Amino acid sequence: MDSFKVIEIKKSVFEGNERRAGELRAELGRRGLFLLNLMSSPGSGKTTTLLRTIEALRGELDLGVLEADIDSDVDARAVHEAGARAIQLHTGGMCHLDAEMTRRGLEALGTEGLDCVILENIGNLICTADFDTGASRSAMILSVPEGDDKPLKYPHMFEVVDLVLVNKIDALPLFDFDLGRFRERLARLNPRARVLPVSAKTGEGMGAWADWLRGEIGSWKLAAGRRGQEGGRL
Amino acid sequence: MHELGVVMEVAKVVEDFARERGISKVEKLVLQIGELSAMIPAYVQDCWPCAVDGGSLEGTRLEIEVLPGNAVCGACGAVYRLLEHREGCPACAGTERELLSGREFLIKEILAC
Numbered sequence: 001m002d003s004f005k006v007i008e009i010k011k012s013v014f015e016g017n018e019r020r021a022g023e024l025r026a027e028l029g030r031r032g033l034f035l036l037n038l039m040s041s042p043g044s045g046k047t048t049t050l051l052r053t054i055e056a057l058r059g060e061l062d063l064g065v066l067e068a069d070i071d072s073d074v075d076a077r078a079v080h081e082a083g084a085r086a087i088q089l090h091t092g093g094m095c096h097l098d099a100e101m102t103r104r105g106l107e108a109l110g111t112e113g114l115d116c117v118i119l120e121n122i123g124n125l126i127c128t129a130d131f132d133t134g135a136s137r138s139a140m141i142l143s144v145p146e147g148d149d150k151p152l153k154y155p156h157m158f159e160v161v162d163l164v165l166v167n168k169i170d171a172l173p174l175f176d177f178d179l180g181r182f183r184e185r186l187a188r189l190n191p192r193a194r195v196l197p198v199s200a201k202t203g204e205g206m207g208a209w210a211d212w213l214r215g216e217i218g219s220w221k222l223a224a225g226r227r228g229q230e231g232g233r234l
Numbered sequence: 235m236h237e238l239g240v241v242m243e244v245a246k247v248v249e250d251f252a253r254e255r256g257i258s259k260v261e262k263l264v265l266q267i268g269e270l271s272a273m274i275p276a277y278v279q280d281c282w283p284c285a286v287d288g289g290s291l292e293g294t295r296l297e298i299e300v301l302p303g304n305a306v307c308g309a310c311g312a313v314y315r316l317l318e319h320r321e322g323c324p325a326c327a328g329t330e331r332e333l334l335s336g337r338e339f340l341i342k343e344i345l346a347c
Contacts, residue, residue, distance in 0.1 A: 004261050004347045009251060013244050013265075013339045095236045127236050127272040152320070156270075156337075188329055 017131055021099035024134030032224030034116040034217040035106075037135035039157065042123035044143040045167045047075045048200040050118060054082045056210040061217065064117040066105045068097050075120070085109060096127040099134040116217050125154040136220050139163040144171045148182035155189050163194040165209060170199040237273060240339070241281040245291055247341060252290065262295040262345040269317060270303035270336035303336025 012018075028035055040046050046069075054063055065086040067076045076088040089105045091097065097105075102119060111117060119135060121128045140161045142150055145168065151158040158164070164186060166179065183195055196212065198205030244265065252260055267273050275298045282296045303316040307323035308330030314323060316336065322329040 004345050006343050006345050007255075007257075008343045009248070009341045010343075011247060011251075011341045013240060013247070013341060016243060016247070094239065130272045156272075 014130070017098045017100075020103070021132035021134040024099050024103050025136065028134070028136060029220070029224055030227060031111075032221040033111055033114060034137075034220045035102075035133075035135045036116065036118045036213070036216075037121055037133045037138040038118055038141065039121045039125070039128045039138065039161070040123060040141035041125055041143075041146060042069075044123075044141040044146065045200050046120055046123070046141055047078060049141060049165065049167060049198070050079055050084075050120065051082045052200045052203060052206050053118070053210065053213070054079065054084045056206055057213070058083055061115040061214070062113055064109050064111060064114045066102070066109060066117060066119045068101075068105070068120055068122050085114065091122060095122055095124050096131045097121055097133055098131045102133040102135075115221070116213070125150070125157045129154075129157040129160050137162045137216055139165065141165045141167050142182075144168040144175050144177045147175075148177045148179070148185065151182070151185040151189055158186055158189045158193070161190070161193055163196065163212060166195060166197045167200055169197045169204060170202050237277040238281045238285065240273065241278055241285040244341060245285045245289065248294075248344065249290055252344070252346065257344075257346045260291055260294045260344050260346045262297060263291075264297045264299060264342040264344070266299045266301050266338055266340040266342045268301045268303060268336040268338040270333075271339050273339055275300060299342065301335050301338050304334045305331040306334055307331055 063084040068089045079086040309328030310326040312325040
């Protein structure tokens, strides 16, 4: 008769993904390629925001877009027509992207000559927050009709992002979304997160958003340059 | 529904672990899942037979321990369960808090020979 014994493993299941995400981030850091993980609920205005962003940075920064939403390739086509390199990832019904899928997506897109790739994550506020994609920064879009109580319902998402775009502010008079109350709720979960009220439809606030991106991409490239110099001296 | 992919990852980690240590049979696997994690224990349990079908873990029993989502109050230091007190500390009503547990998804141990 075999004798069974208990063997302790104590290993986090997310460890594999976290390791791969760390490796991808380091590699992107060396290459000076900025990857933004953009998350939101379906219908928050992600594609419109992306189109406005491409427009605002056209001629200045070369952008690529990884479209991961489960939808058809309508989004990727619209982005491509706006002048950015884009591909649609077919995620086969998955509800989030992980670091390995992101790496494969970047390879399929081809990142040569790009300054920044925006990963349009799957429209979902739950598990997209749990899986590190290897992105340089994470941001989310919250639209006014969704309500200022979203941080209470999906706290983890609001804890992991660097910035929240509050979109559709042109609709503020129609809804009881209170920006002050939202800022308070967010600060309680994540005091370092920035908030930028925008309307992708009217263009309001999109300048400040483009400035934030410019700043983050600039410092990411600068750090890559420094690392390159250090490497050169060795 | 994202449990299947994650459960397949679990099976891979355990298979590798068993192979490296020359373990011939894994009788039982124990996972610890935090109640605030995005994994639903019943779904994980349902996915398990599919994830190990035809592999070396086929027939291994899966046991799941659910860990509570506890927070410590930043104002008075009381420890409380978040799912029961979403609005704040039940002792002092403070809303500053630090999460102590609840997001885990751990492979705790195996019963093997």
